[in-house]
Amino acid sequence: MAVTLQQFSIMKVNAIVDITTEKIIVDGKTVISGPDLLRSAYLSLKMDYPKFYKMDQLSKLGLLSVEYLMKIKGVDEKYGDDEIAVLFNNRDASACSDIEHLRAISNGIPSPSVFVYTLPNIVLGEIAIRNKWFGEQLCTVTNSPNYALLYQQCSALMHKGSTKAIILLIVNSLENTFDACTVLIEKDGSVTGIPFTPKELERIIKKHARAKT
Amino acid sequence: MVIKSSIHVGAENIVCPLGENIDQTFEQALKGINSITEFPNKVVNGKPVLVSRFSDERKRNIKNLIIDSVQGSIGRCSYDPLKADKTLFILSTTKGNIDELENSVQDAMLGRLLNEVVNELGFSGNSFVVSNACISGLLSVITAHDLMQNGFYDHAVICGADMVSDFTLSGFGSLFAMDDKPCKPFDKARAGITLGEGAASLVLSKNADIFDRSFTYCGGASANDANHISGPSRTGEGLYRAIKKSLEEANIQADEIDQIAAHGTATMFNDDMESIAFDRIGCEKIPLHSYKGYFGHTLGAAGLMELALLFRSTKEEVILPCAGFSDPGTTKALNVVSKTVHKTTSTLLKTSSGFGGCNASAIFHYEG
Amino acid sequence: MQELKLKLKEKIVEQLNLEDIDPAQIKDDEPLFGEGLGLDSIDALELIVLLDNDYGLKITNPEDGKRIFHSVNSLAAYISEKSS
Numbered sequence: 001m002a003v004t005l006q007q008f009s010i011m012k013v014n015a016i017v018d019i020t021t022e023k024i025i026v027d028g029k030t031v032i033s034g035p036d037l038l039r040s041a042y043l044s045l046k047m048d049y050p051k052f053y054k055m056d057q058l059s060k061l062g063l064l065s066v067e068y069l070m071k072i073k074g075v076d077e078k079y080g081d082d083e084i085a086v087l088f089n090n091r092d093a094s095a096c097s098d099i100e101h102l103r104a105i106s107n108g109i110p111s112p113s114v115f116v117y118t119l120p121n122i123v124l125g126e127i128a129i130r131n132k133w134f135g136e137q138l139c140t141v142t143n144s145p146n147y148a149l150l151y152q153q154c155s156a157l158m159h160k161g162s163t164k165a166i167i168l169l170i171v172n173s174l175e176n177t178f179d180a181c182t183v184l185i186e187k188d189g190s191v192t193g194i195p196f197t198p199k200e201l202e203r204i205i206k207k208h209a210r211a212k213t
Numbered sequence: 214m215v216i217k218s219s220i221h222v223g224a225e226n227i228v229c230p231l232g233e234n235i236d237q238t239f240e241q242a243l244k245g246i247n248s249i250t251e252f253p254n255k256v257v258n259g260k261p262v263l264v265s266r267f268s269d270e271r272k273r274n275i276k277n278l279i280i281d282s283v284q285g286s287i288g289r290c291s292y293d294p295l296k297a298d299k300t301l302f303i304l305s306t307t308k309g310n311i312d313e314l315e316n317s318v319q320d321a322m323l324g325r326l327l328n329e330v331v332n333e334l335g336f337s338g339n340s341f342v343v344s345n346a347c348i349s350g351l352l353s354v355i356t357a358h359d360l361m362q363n364g365f366y367d368h369a370v371i372c373g374a375d376m377v378s379d380f381t382l383s384g385f386g387s388l389f390a391m392d393d394k395p396c397k398p399f400d401k402a403r404a405g406i407t408l409g410e411g412a413a414s415l416v417l418s419k420n421a422d423i424f425d426r427s428f429t430y431c432g433g434a435s436a437n438d439a440n441h442i443s444g445p446s447r448t449g450e451g452l453y454r455a456i457k458k459s460l461e462e463a464n465i466q467a468d469e470i471d472q473i474a475a476h477g478t479a480t481m482f483n484d485d486m487e488s489i490a491f492d493r494i495g496c497e498k499i500p501l502h503s504y505k506g507y508f509g510h511t512l513g514a515a516g517l518m519e520l521a522l523l524f525r526s527t528k529e530e531v532i533l534p535c536a537g538f539s540d541p542g543t544t545k546a547l548n549v550v551s552k553t554v555h556k557t558t559s560t561l562l563k564t565s566s567g568f569g570g571c572n573a574s575a576i577f578h579y580e581g
Numbered sequence: 582m583q584e585l586k587l588k589l590k591e592k593i594v595e596q597l598n599l600e601d602i603d604p605a606q607i608k609d610d611e612p613l614f615g616e617g618l619g620l621d622s623i624d625a626l627e628l629i630v631l632l633d634n635d636y637g638l639k640i641t642n643p644e645d646g647k648r649i650f651h652s653v654n655s656l657a658a659y660i661s662e663k664s665s
Contacts, residue, residue: 050619053598082436082454093344095318098380102314105383109634112626113598115384116443116568119307121345125569128437134454136435137571138356141342143324149339156359161434161458174318259641388626389643444622 011158011166012193015073015184016204017065020212021177026068038064045071054113055126056097058173062088062123063130065169065182075165075184076131083164085136085157086124088171089150093120093141096173123171136163145170145205147198154185154196170205181208220358222417222577223427225521226285228278229411230265231508234285238508239525242533243553247507249395249407252377257386260393265409265509266377275310278412279330279374286370286414290423294368294416295336301366302331302340303357305349305373306513309342311380330372339366346567347476348435349373350413350516355433355575357417367419373514374412381408381512388443390480396510398477398503398535399484399549401542406478409509413518426528426581428561432462433575443568445482449490451572452564456494459562459574467495470576471558472532474523476566477503478510479537483566488543496562502550506536516565516573523561527579530557586657593653596631597624609654625650638663 018025023033024041032041038060042052045067052060066086070076075084097117104110116122121139128134136157142149154166164187171180183204185196194200225235230248232238241248252262267273287293294300304327313320323342331340343353350373357369375381385391385408392405421427436458438451446452460467473496475487491497504519511518526533532554541549559579566572590604599618607618614620625643628650632638638660640646649659 050599050601053600054623081439091322091324092318093323095314095321098311098314098321099318101380101384105379109630110383110387111630112384112387113623115387116623118380118384119344119346119568121567121569121571122442124345125437125442125571128439128570129441132439134436134439134451137345137437138352138435139343139345141323141344143322143328146339146341149341152360152363152365153356156356156363156365159363160359161462259639387630441621 010187011154011185011196012188013183013196013200013204014186014193015069017068017182018208018211019061019065019180024068025211026072031068049130056117057178058094058096058120058171059117059123059126061171061173061178061180062169063126065180066127066131066167069167069182069184070131073184079164080162081133082135083162084133085163085166086127087153087157087166087168088120088124088139089145090120090141090170090172091143092172092174094118096175099175136160147202150201151196151198158187179212181205219419220361220417220430221421221424221427222354222415222430223424223524224286224289224416225524226282226289226415227411227413227518227521228282228285229409229508229511229518230267235521235525239522239529242507242522243531245536247395247536249509257382257391258389262382262391263393263395263407264377265407267410273376275374275376276326276329279304279372280333282412282414283334283370283372286416289425290416292423294370294418294423295334297368299366300338300368300370301357301360302336302338303353303369303371304330304340304342305353305371305517306342307344307346307349307375308378308380311378344513346569346571347512347515348565348567348571348573349513350518351520351563351565351573351575352435353517354417354520355435355573358430358433361417361419369417370414371417371517372412372414373517375512375514376410377408392479395537396479396505397537398479398505399541399543399547400538401540403479403481403484403542405480407505407509409511411508411511411514411518413514413521415517415521421580428524428577428579431576431578432459433573434458434462435571435573438570438572440570442570445486445566446570447486449486449493451570452487452490452566452574453493455572455574456490456562456564459576463576465560469560470496470499470562471560473499473501473562473564474519475501475503475564477505477535479505485544487566488545488547491547492545497546498548500532500550500554501547502533502535504533504536506538516563520563523563527558527561530555532556532558582657582661585660586653589653589656592631592635596627607653610652612652613650636660
């Protein structure tokens, strides 16, 4: 894979949000912890967004991750409404809602509000609606994160059209467990900041995995 | 003048109830035949269910359909792209092997299906699943192009597949989204979708010589409506922006498009939304169709299946009509093709839209 | 009938995940769609599920839903009519 040093330095990791079942960490600092974590986070962020309660767990995780990026890092003000691309990757797709839908079918009465969440890209829709973003999106599924591939996908997106920043979400949600690792990558040719590379992404995700335990 | 990237697209193939390969599928469509039938002994919301579904249960294995389609595509190449250096494989699917969820979450994992596929194909390069609702197929092509354009790959093999399942039938039933007659895209009397199943594949390459005849990718983009997760935008904002970006990348005006293969699911809202977007961008006079009246809405396979049929019909110098359409009935008027037209076209627009407010658009140029 | 209406308000809040809403605050004649509760097309379909699940009443044409779900009053009237 021929990638120039210039390509490496053009993308920087400027924020990381980790969510585990116990706590939410922004740039290494725990911002909230405790029971009923996602609901508490929603209330503490003063989102005033009742749609939150209709979402499935996967969408709540994605939405909250991006909300922390917006509120704490003030990212939104820097970019136009189509300049932030959102990239999603996970292992279980929408399994959490799939299981619920299956349950409803076996009871003879499928629920439309459950069915609409049986696609992993819906979280991207929720993020776009909340933030009024009209940019590029991509939802992929792999058994485990492929750091080189994710880097390539981000790199390709960053060189496309109006994209100036990327939010990369890796979110897994099953009935009794969940976790989310969200990375903000910005176009930045300066010498400061952490360059976004496959190795750096691996480091971030492995650190996230340790935070889960 | 259209700007063409260095990425060529071809070797299209389809395996579906309408045809065992692209040749059969095209021939049937040209005769005005569709594969939509009544699902025996099935009732949803008190009405019969119409689908495009294999009648032979032995054909109803998603992994085998994928392998079959991909092998058909590779057979149309002058060398096997899966054995070349720097090749990417993408699987496009919304629910994969969803029936397996009754056994376990692991059995239904999309990554597991991908592994089974690449193992059987003997492919060890990079691969991933695109699962982005109904734009998955077209988005896979756009993503593959962009990765290749950035120097990461020289070839990409893409396959999309989805099956008609109780999971999706029940779900769309709860949304009252299915017509109890064969779907009628863009028609005044349209009343919902017809679900379909199958697989479709194609190959992207920096080397045009791998193909007998091919298309060049000229531009493509995705954009979200930022409006509602299942209802399309009333202004067609996402689709409008995606098409606009595609046109900009291809360096052409809207009126230089010769033919549009739209999404056209035949729901009231979707087709209205598309008419508004096409009107806004200035494509309202361009010959336009949806192919879902031939083989149904195949979800993760849709974009690829429809692109394959678009490519094949363009090679045959034919514009296929919009099956199921007879009377116009969208918010904005469109030039919906109602009869087969024998005409050469070269600049093609394909669009897809999907749940989650996602939209994708791509422009191709026929090279002969 | 009053008991049915109160029960309906509680069920609506629960079925549609309207966590911040107090059922007692929903007026009997208040339009459920449009302003107020801010319900959307998916909510309308969920109310069809509620009728089936909790009252065994099946609606096969969502267009009928517009009339039946107009307000708590119309919903209660429909259920009462069908049970007698």
